Amino acid sequence: xxxxxxxxxxxxxxxxxxxxxxxxxxxxxxxxxxxxxxxxxxxxxxxxxxxxxxxxxxxxxxxxxxxxxxxxxxxxxxxxxxxxxxxxxxxxxxxxxxxxxxxxxxxxxxxxxxxxxxxxxxxxxxxxxxxxxxxxxxxxxxxxxxxxxxxxxxxxxxxxxxxxxxxx
Numbered sequence: 001x002x003x004x005x006x007x008x009x010x011x012x013x014x015x016x017x018x019x020x021x022x023x024x025x026x027x028x029x030x031x032x033x034x035x036x037x038x039x040x041x042x043x044x045x046x047x048x049x050x051x052x053x054x055x056x057x058x059x060x061x062x063x064x065x066x067x068x069x070x071x072x073x074x075x076x077x078x079x080x081x082x083x084x085x086x087x088x089x090x091x092x093x094x095x096x097x098x099x100x101x102x103x104x105x106x107x108x109x110x111x112x113x114x115x116x117x118x119x120x121x122x123x124x125x126x127x128x129x130x131x132x133x134x135x136x137x138x139x140x141x142x143x144x145x146x147x148x149x150x151x152x153x154x155x156x157x158x159x160x161x162x163x164x165x166x167x168x
Contacts, residue, residue, distance in 0.1 A: 009043040010036070014058055018065045025069025035072070039064050104162075111161040119154035122147050 010018065015036055022035040039061050047053070054060035112120050125136045126147075133151075137144040 010040050014061055017058060018061050021062055021065040022069050025066060027069050027072050031072065035065065035068050038068055107162055111158045115154050115157060119150045122150045123154045126151055
């Protein structure tokens, strides 16, 4: 057992509860310490932002742990889909269109580098991480309309660059 500081927002019983909720949510044993740290970090962030402490820390920690378990599963599915896409690209790469895929990949990477950071961020989250617009907005703390506007502008810029370079 590790020594806890007086500022640690999770006492031993609450930490055990968080660990149990994560485990029941399907988070593997090896990822449980990271999940507990995430709950601890979120509680510390609340305090650092000057927000008042939750009325019921145990309930608050349970909700956060449950959400983390859901996020863990979403992330895992996203990683599996990315792996499938990469495998499909490798299969295509071995076929007749391999050179075309490489050219398009390089052109797209160059185009992404040319985008302003906020546009590049929403494009990556939407098309590479496969997040829905609402989740991107929530995670970035911006309006859904802002996400849509940035996506629209970024896709137009990428399309223009790819046409300009004669890639598509």
